[in-house]
Amino acid sequence: MNGERPPPTGLLIDRRSNRVTVNGRLVKPVTRHRYIVLNKPLGVITTANDESSRSTVLDVVGDEGKAGHRLFPVGRLDAGHHGPAPPDG
Numbered sequence: 390m391n392g393e394r395p396p397p398t399g400l401l402i403d404r405r406s407n408r409v410t411v412n413g414r415l416v417k418p419v420t421r422h423r424y425i426v427l428n429k430p431l432g433v434i435t436t437a438n439d440e441s442s443r444s445t446v447l448d449v450v451g452d453e454g455k456a457g458h459r460l461f462p463v464g465r466l467d468a469g470h471h472g473p474a475p476p477d478g
Contacts, residue, residue, distance in 0.1 A: 423458045425450060431471045435462050443468065 390402060390409050402409060409416040429435065433444045437460075446462050447455075 423456070423460075425460065429471055432468055434468045435464060437462055 390400070390407050392408075392410075404418045427446055427449065429446060430449065433446055433449055436445050437447055439445055447460060450460065
């Protein structure tokens, strides 16, 4: 950050006054977020990937729904339930 290596414990960055680079390339902060509410079908699990190859909410959304964004599923509904997942908290 600002030409110096950050400490191993990390630090807070103020995007207005700090310049962050990785291997000489400027890292730009996220300026927009995308939220999707999904009416989850039965049999689909709320996770990004599954070791047992079950269908996930990201499979349902598909590449078109992601529109180039990295999505993070939040909330939980078991595979045997359907509807919008309640927010974590």
